[in-house]
Every structure is written in C-alpha cells, then in structure tokens.
Amino acid sequence: MRDYPIFTPEMKKTHTILVPDMLPIHFNLIISIFRQKGYKFELLQTSSRAVVDEGLKNVHNDTCYPALLVIGQFMEALKSGRYNPDTTALMLTQTGGGCRASNYIHLLRKALKTQFPQVPVISLNFSGLEKEGSFEITPPMFVQLLKAVLYGDLLMLLYNQCKPYELVKNKTDEVLKKWQNKLGRQFEERFTLASTKTYKEILDDFAKIERSSEKKIKVGIVGEIYVKYSPLANNHLEEFLISEGCEPVVPPLLEFVLYCAITAVVNSKLYGYVNKNSILYKIGYDLIYSEQKKLIKTIKAHGVFEPMHDFEHLRRAADRFIHQGVSMGEGWLITAGMAVLAETGTKNIICAQPFGCLPNHIVAKGMSREIKNAYPDANIVAIDYDPGATKVNQENRIKLMLANARAME
C-alpha cells in the first residue's frame, strides 16, 4: 500500500534529519536530545524568498500558510545542494484532530514524490498516527522532551521580559546564548533529572541583566501555533514589537502540550466514554501540569519575573467564553489566552493567524467580541499572515493598535 520511503533504524547512522524552524530556542534543545541518542539533526533557519516560492509551487495555494512555509523550507533545502537527498530525512510534527494541519505530512510527501522520492518523512506525534517509521518515544525520552520544553519556555519568558529593558545592548542575547549552549550540552551529554536548581541559576543570571524601570506597553501574542512563534511566518513580530518599544508577552509552548493532553480527557468526559488513551492522557496531563506548577512556583519564589499563566487557570478562563470541547487546531486555548492576558493587565493582544485559518474563525475572531464585552479596554487586533500579505499592511494595523494603547494610558 505504502508508496513512500520510511525511516528505518539503519538510517540513524547515515541520514541527517532536517527540522523546520518554529521555535528556535525550544527546537535547538530538543535536537540536542536526539543527538544524544545518536541521530544527526539540523534545524533549518532559511528565510529567503525561495522558501515562499517553493511553498507556492508545491502546495495548493489555498492551504494554510504554515504548511506552505514548512514544505517550502524543506523543498528549498533539498534543492539548494546543501544536503544530499539520498542521506537526508525530514521531520514534521503532526498533531492529529479535525484541523487540516494533520495533513501537512501528506502534502509534504506529495511534494516529494515527483522530485525527491527517496527522502523519508518522520512524523513526530503523540496521537498514534503513522506508527510505521516514526520515532519511538520512550518514557525517559519523553521526560527529556518535557524538560526541553520547560527550559525553552523559561528562556523565552525571561528573554522577553529583559530584552526590551536592557541597558547594555545585546546583554540579554548573550545570556540567552549562554544558557542555550549550556543546556544543549547538558542534554547531549547525559540524561538529567530534577531541575529546580537550574531554573534558579537561569533566573539569577537573567535577573543580573541591568534593566531600565521605564514602563513599556505589554503586547500579548496569541494565535495559530506556527505563526505565533515562527519569525519566518510572522515577519519577526517579537523583534518588531521590541523595536516599537513594547514588551511582547508570548505564551509558553507547554500550554499547547497541556492543551493536547487534556483534549483527550475533556472529550472522553464530554462524549461519555473511557478508553486507554483517555486514561493515559490524564496521567500524562497530571505529570506535565505538576511540572508546570513547579516552574511557576520557582519563578514566583524568585520574585523578579512574571511567571506564565497556570494552565488550570486558563481552562477556567476559557469556560467563561467557550466550551473546552472546541478542540480543533488551537481551539479554546486561543480564546482562553486572550481572556487571561486581558484579565492580567496585558490589554493589547495580537492574534496572529494564517489567512483563512478554519478554527480561528470560531475561537479568535468569533470570540473577540465577548472578550471585549468582559474587558472593555481589551485592545485586540487579528493579523492575517499569508504569502501575499505585506509587512506594511500588518505593521500599519499593529501601529494602530499601539496608538490606541498609548491613547488609553
């Protein structure tokens, strides 16, 4: 039945695995884990026009922007001559669920079929899709991955809270770099356990950065996961906001992991069934959530920085606006993200979404009104990202939002 190559255990030795660029900080740490296991990995960070052009050529143009970029980035890499197609594999995450994102991997295979039929694609998922040729995630590895996400979230959080205020130029970037390297080496060398100590060291290091006490406008970013995080997709949104004198507030990746885990649990309750998956996911959820709480507690105890939102708090916030049964794409998480930001004083919110994103009709644009009713001074702007949408158009709308923000102060 299968007419595409799969990633065999032997390829571990010969193949370089390419990973698309979504969250540079996190993905670099994750890669270190796989390196420790003996895989050769490389994070793609190309962003030339050719990436978009390849995407346009290889994917139906009405498909969402993330698919277009990810596939474009892969195709550009394979065509560039930098990699030997005979010893290259590609890795893509697959979330599962009723959103078309579950189909990215298939669209990628379609694109490869005529041009690079020998290149295997590995699906990284926790939904039991694509059992053949995907990585087996052992429990110890799962713990490692979880840690990479936690560290990544902490670094991202601290970076955004320091960078806009740093007095010595690029000091924040140096500290970030230092920890990325240090943690990366740690992951590559050995399996490590509890990390409260490391959290504290990281917190201390960032706290040492000299910062101004000037009050800056906080801007929250919510939205579709790829566009929200990837600088390639969102035209370097965080950088732009910092250059405009704002502090970007970016939700952690762990939220999305928790959201995926709890969805199975919520659905089993909602539709009245219990199965192996729902039980396993509940166990997984509890474990991950307790890790998040530990991190939040550490940040709070340290007392300098604002921690991320507690996930259970997010769920309760969602309940006021939308049902947690809305679970395709980022589902209720986007609504909850906006609500919690507004509630905790980040009134200015950018909802970054691919043009024509289906779930976002409901959970983002569809819920803005109710959120505004609840928080009248919430200042929400939805920005569409698309190969044709121009930066000037996007920036002008963001500037309008910022002008509103300044007027309200």
Next chain:
Amino acid sequence: MENKIYSLGIDVGSTTVKSVIIDENKKIIYSKYERHFSKVKETVKNQLEIIADEYKNVKFHLAVTGSAGLGLAEGAGLPFVQEVHSAFIAVKEAYPDADVVIELGGEDAKIIFLTGGVEQRMNGSCAGGTGAFIDQMATLLGVTASELDKFSLKAEKVYPIASRCGVFAKSDIQPLLNQGAKHEDIAASIFQAVVDQTVSGLAQGRTIEGKVLFLGGPLFFLQGLRKAFIDTLRLDGGNAIFPEQASVFMAYGSALFAEKSDDIFNIDEVISKVENATATDRIVTGERLFRSHEEYEEFIARHSKSDLKYADIRTYEGNAYLGIDAGSTTTKMVLINDSGELLYQHYSSNKGQPLDMVVKKLKEIYSLKNDRLIIRGSAVTGYGEELLKAGLSVDIGVVETVAHFKAASFFCPDVDFIIDIGGQDIKCFKIKNGVIDSIMLNEACSSGCGSFIQTFAVALGYDIDEFAKLGLFAENPVDLGSRCTVFMNSSVKQAQKDGASVEDISAGLSSSIIKNAVYKVIRAKSVEELGKNIVVQGGTFLNDAVLRAFEMELGRNVIRPAISGLMGAFGAALYAKEKVKQNVIKKTTLISQEELETFSYASKNSQCRGCTGNCSINIITFNGGRKFISGNRCEKGAGLKKNDENLDLYDYKYKKLLEIVSEKPKNPVAKVGLPLVLHYYEQLPLWHRFFTDLSFEVIISEESTRNTYFKGQHTIPSDTVCYPAKLAHGHIESLLEKGVDFIFYPCASYNIDEEISDNHYNCPVVAYYPELLKANNLRLNDNNFIHPYLDLNRKNHVVNVMKNVLTRYNVNKKDIENALESGFKARDDYYQGVVAEGQRIINEAREKGKKIIVLAGRPYHIDPEINHGIHKLITSLGMAVVTEDSISHLGKVPKLHVLNQWTYHARLYKAAQYVLTQLDMQLVQLVSFGCGIDAITSDEVRSILEGAGKLYTQLKIDEISNLGAAKIRLRSLIAAME
C-alpha cells in the same frame, strides 16, 4: 512673519499626498491635496518646497501620517502618527460631539467609534479597496469616477453586488454589463456595495448611529456614495457630517499631533531629510526581463514569425466568415476568408456596452466590404454569446475553450498546451490526442489578470501600452507575490514606500500575473507537465513584458500568434467556416446591412416569477420583437424550455427535506427552532423525528435567500469564513423572528462514522459554529439557544445529554431513547430515499441517452442560495444530476495521498472512485470559497479522476451568483466529453 512656529501635518496615502498647516490657534491656514502617481518622495518634496517658499522664516512642528508615510517617516527620521489615530485627534478637536467616524481612503477603510467605548478599526487584509475599488469599477464602465457619481444619482434600482472584495464585485458587475443593465443602476449598486462592505466588514455588529462623520477622498467627492451611506444608515440631515476639510483631515490631525511635540523643524532641513530618506531594504527583486536591447530585438524577431496572412476587405472577392468574441471587458471581431487570411480585425474595450460595439463594427464591415465578398457564416463566443445570438442573429455559438483550441491549432497543429490570459480570465487547456484533456480556469479570487494591470497603469497615470513598455528594461523588477488584486495592491504600496521606481513596479506586475497563472491556476510542478508546444494568447500576452516573464518562468520559448488578443474571435471564425463546410450552417442568419440600419433595442428590469427563486432579470427587446432575457439562473425564466426536474437529485433532496419537516405533532409542548444550515441539511430528518415524537413542534428557519444573508450580516465576525457559514447568521435571525421557545443547534467534533475513513471529523466550522453564533448574536442566551456537544456515534451519551437539555420539559429517558431510535431511522430512510432516487435518475438518464453529472459537494450545497442553481443549469444543458452521497456507497475507498479524516470528504473520494467505473458519468466538484478543507480534497479528487482519464471540473461558489464562469466550464466539459 518672523519667529513664528506653526504645525505641519503631511498625509502620504496610497494615492495622494496632503499637507496642512495650522497656526497657533489651531486654525488651518494652508492645505494642499495632490495625487502622487507613485512618485511619493518627489511629490512630498515638491509640496515642502512650495511651503518653504510661502512661509519663509517660519519653523514647524511636524508629523507624517498615512500608509505610504510610514516608510518615508522611518527613512527620513521624521515623527510619525498612525493615520486612524490622526483622524481621531482631528475629530476630537473639530467635532467633539461626533459618535462615529467613517473614513474611506484610496485602499483602506476605517471606522472609529467615539462613544460607548472608543474603538478604532481598519479593514482586514482581504476586505478589498474602496477608493481604488471605485476607480476600478469606473474603468470597467469606461467612465471617470465623477461620471460614475452622476450616473448613480439617476438610478432606478440597485442590484445585489458582492461587497466583500473588489474582485468579487467585479464578477457580479460584469455579467450585469453584458446583459445590458443600465449604467445608472450599476453605478448606484457599486456605491451600495461599498456601503455594505463598510457596515458589515468594519462595524461587525456594532451599530452605527448618532452623529456620523464621513471622511476621505471618495466620500468628499462622490455625492452618490454619500447618499448611499445616509440612506442605508438612516441618518437625518444633522447627523451626517461631511466636513469641509474632509480630504485633508488626516493631515490636519497629524498637524494637531505635531503641535503637542517639542521638536521644531526648519523646512529646508526637512526637505533634505526627505531627499536623503533611505529606502528600508525590504524590496525583493526578481530577474531583469531583458539584459540588453539586442536580447529584446531577438525576442521580437522570434515572435513576429507567428503572424497571419492578410487580405484586403475592399478588394477580396469570395466567401468570408465572421467570428466574434464578446468577452467580459473587450470585444474582438475578425473576418477571414477560405484560406484563413485576415480581412478585418477589431479589438477594443466594450466600455460595458458589448452590443453597441458589435453593431458599430458590423456596420463598418458592411460598409468596407465590396459586393463580391459574401459572409457565409458567423459564430460568437464569450460572455455575450447569448445576447448577440438573440440580438444580431449570429448563426452559431461556440464555447470559448473550443474556439481558442481551434485558433491555437491553426498556428501550431501539434499544440500541447494553451494559456490564455484575458481581461478577466485565465484559461489553460492541456491537449491530448487532439482533444481538450483538461481545463484550468482562474478562481473568482485570483482574477488579477489583464484588466488589473490596466487599472494599475491608469492609477499611476499611464496608458497600458506605455506602462508595460516601461518594465521591459527595468533594472530591479520588484517581486510582488502572486496573489489576488487586493494583495497585489498592498504589495505595490509597500514597494512604492520602499522607493521602487515605476519601471520596476511595471516589470514586477508582469511577473506577478505570470506567477499567479503558473502557481495558482496551472499548478504545475514542472515545465515537462505542460508539454513541448505551448501557445499563449489573450490580450494580456500582447504585452511583451508579460510574455517575456512567462518564458522566463518556464525556462522555454513559447508561441505567441501576432493576433494573440483576437484568438477567440479567430477561433470562432474558423468554427463558422467549419460549420459551413459541414453544411450545419446552410444560409447565414446574420443580421443584414439593411436590418442593421434600423436596429434598436430597449432594456427593462423585471423579476422572474418562474419559481420561488425570484431571480432579478433583465429583458432586452429588439426592434422586430425578438427578446433576450438574462439574469435568470435556469432556462425556465428565459421561457425557452423547462428544466428536467425529474433528473435532478439536488432538487429531490431539497424538496424532500422540506416535506419531511412539515409534519407537526398534535398538542405541542413547545416550539423548537432548527436552523436550515450546515450539518442540518443532513441531520434534519433525525432531529425532526426526535422532537416531533417527543411532542415538540419543529420550526425550521426560512429558506435561504440573499436577504437571509443580509439579515444576519451584522453579526458576522469573520469575513473570510465560507458563505454557508455566513448564512447561518441570517437563519438564527429568522428563527428568532418566528418566535420559537428555543433554538437547538448542537456542536459536534465528530460526524457519524460511516466506516469509510481513518477518522470521521466534521470540519472546524461545521463542528463549532454554534459557539460563534452564540457569542456574536446579542439576542441569544443559554435559555433560547441550546448547543450541547454531541457525538451521534454514542447513543447512550446522546440520550443522557438530551435528557439534561430537556429537563425543563420533564421528558423521561425511555421516551428520549425511543425518539432517538426513530430519529436515526428517519435519517436512514431519508438516505435510502436519496440512494433510490439517485439510482432511478441514473437509470432514466441512461434510457434517454443522457450524460450523468455527479455534482459532488457537501450536504448543505443543496441550499439554492449556496449552489446558485448550478444543478438547474446542468439539467438545462441536457444532463442528469446526482449527488456524491447517492453513489458513494457504490465506490471503493481509492488509494489516497492524504489523511482521510472527514466524513463528508470520505464520501467525495468514494464517489470519485465510482465515477471512474462509469463511462457516462463525470464528476463536478462544488467548492465553497474559503473552504480550507477543499484545498486538500480538490487536489486529491483531481488526481483520482485524471489518473484514470476522467476530467476534473471544479466550480467555486460564494455569495456571488454569476453563473457565467460555471456555464463556460460545464459547456467545455460537454465539448470534451463528445
């Protein structure tokens, strides 16, 4: 005038530059308004110099605003204020009692709510232009914007025109023009569309009331537009304010903003800052079209080989054949002789009056020709085909695709691929074994074709030929992307902002058109797919820059006949010649010179009473009593022939559903409202039975019409969602009007598992739309809108949830169980009925020797307002129509390259597989615009069908009801089947 400090505001918009100076008392003492024709820097500098002259020794506080001002301010290091915000400041100062501000600019639309929570909004990236849109429409009618304005004031009726996006509106207007609707009415309709767009797209549920301030160029200059706003918003005189200084209002606001700052500028210093403004290095440039003049000459020489022979109409004696291509924006005519030599040619914009143009030119032909030249036959193709056949008795009509193929084969007998880019359409056909094998046409959304580049040229102050030539030797062509007109507009804006020259923009636009065609329409992965011999045609390819860009994109040379723009007409003439030879045309019926002298016509609007559709129709009466009726969706209105409703499963399904829900219980305990939308088109039998058995009276919402859409328009939060979802808003209003006790509209992640796919999801919109409706319609609450989460595959769960939902009516569990059982049975019965009827239609069609079309879509595509009567169109073309769900059980799940995880789409794949096994069946896929899922399914269905030698036809549908494009596709399909 010494030592004075004034405040200067400069507004650099997408098309104009405005500057305003205010004195210490905030009084405007100077203002200027000027178009910049894309020369932003020069125009600004020029204005500054004038100011420097007039206000010597004056220093200024200064701020720049406007969409193109952003980059300039950044580059020059000048203060910037966002334009909506400057409007806000100006309003606060000049009209402190205003409640709402509406501002339409060149390409942006903005709204500011001042009372009840300040809110400032701009149109999204897809909402289309406004000022630019009006300009574009005026060009389409061949008038200026102010003439358009004058027309609109004399309108008698307003046609519904899609208001979301300029491109859609154009697709609505074009057929109206071709059908001879009055310019006055169209003009008013255009303005009404702008108003609707503002009200629905921008206000999004907030009511516009109180004192409304109107700003921006279009609202300043166009009386008709003002009137449309006032009428629609029901504003009385005092509440509609049109400020004197409207056109420079933003500049005034930025002057006020500047006044508050401490920075003081010397005007000469500002001039030099502007001069030295560095373009932010954002422009992506493409390859040059020609590196040298030699290269260009070689190119010209190569293409001049594909020329036709000419003969003189005044001296030629013998048979001649007339071909007319009545295109959407242009009229093309040729007269040829027996050996295909050209006797006469004509190409012009029809200025929205296709009939007048043909009459004029036909008169010219008659007066030029000598008596021994005899026109033996005539053929017409294009949008105006029916009109010309009726009006001028042209012998025969030919579908455009066939005409183009005929013409291309004349120049290149073994042609593999034809691409035609006209004013409105891109048409591509692959030729295999001498027949058209597959047809690709552009979607309504990517219509950025020939007329687009023309509108751009005009906007930048050039005529089209001149503009195109500018691009030939551009040094750094701008890469503008490959999207629809609206997106290209903003790409151009960005390029302008970054200092790209007109030459670079011209070259960039040519490449964009090609990229749009190659990536979006042809969707070719490699040149090899297109074959060896490629013929290009259509007026747009007369543009050397476009042709060159195409050859560069493909990396190979192509053939462009010198009569590239006339190929449709030439093909029609060849077709007429062929039909004369085959004796199909025995004696030409073409209107004679004498008849032509007295030819006249009158057009009148009316409403068809043929069915409940109430199509708005246009009746043209020609002298001599012939009539032409247009605007009707089916042939019934035209009074020609009756549709074969008997062979139409869409019709059956729709009627059957309405019949089922008409049953009412005897003593109802309450009224439950079920909206006739989305998944209800499939589950209505189930829920109707369920509630009726429990003694609830089921009330369904009204049958959809365009009016239903308007009714709910103000509660739509996302203007890019599909039309079927948008209609839901109106259906909720309809149920509220009908006074139900509660509306029942469940959410459902999962559809029923038919065990034909890997998973059985609903699409996100079908699954969760009730959540959105609840959140955006203020009249809905937890009591009157019940939307539980249900998984119909788990009956116990459904029973429990429903028990809970109906607590207040004290329904016992056993009754719910029974009602649900009979509900499921009702659903099964309905489907068995559909399958049986489908089979009957197939059998009957076969007995009658008719072809069968599987019109494959979603359950809700049976809604006449969604499908716009396409099924009727198909039956009127002599074919039978069945649905995907009536035959999918007969097919097998084909081998797929995508995740098969949605129930509706799994049926689609199986239906496609079944079609492969049936010689007399073809599949036509209906796709709603904005359906993200179909971006995945349509490629897959195409590959299933084409992989086995079947044709793939896709019809994209939206709120527009222009069946012209659908008709061309269907007729091409018929032509290819024969």
